Amino acid sequence: MASIPQKVVHQYLRHNKKFPHVWCAGCSNGIVLGAVIRAIHELQIPKDDVMMVSGIGCTSRMPVYVDFNSLHTLHGRAIAFATGIKMVKPNMKVIVITGDGDATAIGGNHFIHAARRNIDLTVLVLNNHIYGMTGGQYSPTTPEGDFASTTPYGNIDEPFNICQLAMGAGATFVARGTAFHALETQTLIKEAILHKGCSVLEIVSSCPVIYGRLNKKGSPSRMLENMRDNSINIKAAEKLPPEQTEGKIIRGILKKDDKAVEYYDKYTQLVNRIKSKNK
Amino acid sequence: MTKKTEKSRDGVIILEEDFPGKMEVEDVIVDASDDPKKSPVYIFYNWCKKCGICVAFCPTGCLGRRADGTPYVKNPEKCIHCETCDRLCPDFAITGSKDKGGIFNG
Ligand SMILES: Cc1ncc(C[n+]2csc(CCOP(=O)(O)OP(=O)(O)O)c2C)c(N)n1
Ligand code: SF4
Ligand code: SF4
Ligand code: SF4
DSSP states (O other): OOOOOBHHHHBBBTTTSSOOSSSOOOOOOHHHHHHHHHHHHHTOOOGGEEEEEOSSHHHHHHHHBBBBEEEEESSTTHHHHHHHHHHHHHSSSEEEEEEEHHIIIIHHHHHHHHHHHHOOOOOOOOOOOOTTTTTEEOOOOOOOOOBBBBBBTTSSSSSOOHHHHHHHTTTTTEEEEESHHHHHHHHHHHHHHHSSEEEEEEOOOOOOTTTTHHOOOOOOHHHHHHHTEEEHHHHHHHHHHHHHHHTTTEEEEEEEEESSSOOOHHHHHHHHHHHHOOO | EEEEEOOOOOOEEEEEOTTTOSSSOOOOOOOOSSSSTSSOOOOETTTOOOOHHHHHHHHTOOOOEETTSOOESGGOOOOOOOHHHHHHOOSSSOOOOTTEEEEEEO
């Protein structure tokens, strides 16, 4: 009998952690984790050169399970820690994993300033439209009219569009994927990691147990089908009149600017300038 | 390394073996064929949370679902090794890949 084959993903998991992981059945966080691992595997980046940083939340438990350098920090502060790491270890691939609440509510400030500085981080925002871990409070990305435990009559706030927010703040690579389009998302993750500068990738994901139940979105597979049916690739969308793409999730690379100088490079230039002056 | 193989009532082979790297996977069930190379759909039942995603998105109807939600290999010959189940399983609990050098590393 041949030995049991091991999936590539299994080689990257921390073997001293308890599996199956804590996420609920059908939670798309696991799908995205698989895509992240496969992307890093395909890029052939050694495990020791990857730094995965997260805040607090369901999504933010991701680095706990993978055998990279990992940092599970404070709610909303992942980008602040990641900035510090990048300045000290500029050659490390620093990947921030964050939830919608983590990135745009409590951590909104860090998020926009990392984008403004164009520091070489890869920020993956898993947008499940709710605070999953703490019982379903509404987040800055909960769509208008949707239910959360703190909006029992429907949400009246206008939601953030994470990609537009990142573009407006100055991130030089901005893209959007979904958990259902796992292969496409894997390619986007690769592009985001390879881009030098602040890359923000919003991954539309699903929380079937809290957001799904409160909003009657159906089974985990039904929620993934929704992503399939209600999204469109940017290349296809560009060919259609705007009425036909209204309300759809636009997937793909929305902004890519290779010319802007990265923050650590600017810092090195500054240091060199001062050193040469003082000689 | 402990190794135990037996045929269950469903005609599936139950393997018990120390997973390389101490993974806590004890039961790996493959389909009805005696030769796992021929019909390589593996479900790691210890990790499966019965969410039904693999069954819903398998394009060929190779997988089926029991009344309690457990996925199983219903029509092994139908698998086209598209790896959809591999990619969409949130628990890394199933693989339909044929390529032992690709996603498999057995
Ligand atoms: C400073 C601080 N405030 C509040 C909390 C409570 N808290 C933990 S997780 C969380 C929300 C996480 O939501 P999100 O980032 O969307 O991740 P999800 O759980 O949805 O994946 C909150 C408010 C905390 N841990 N620390
Ligand atoms: S509460 Fe929601 S986001 Fe958190 S693990 Fe469960 S399904 Fe996933
Ligand atoms: S590899 Fe494709 S065809 Fe085979 S079981 Fe998985 S989803 Fe079905
Ligand atoms: S997708 Fe994975 S966890 Fe869900 S039923 Fe299939 S094997 Fe089990």
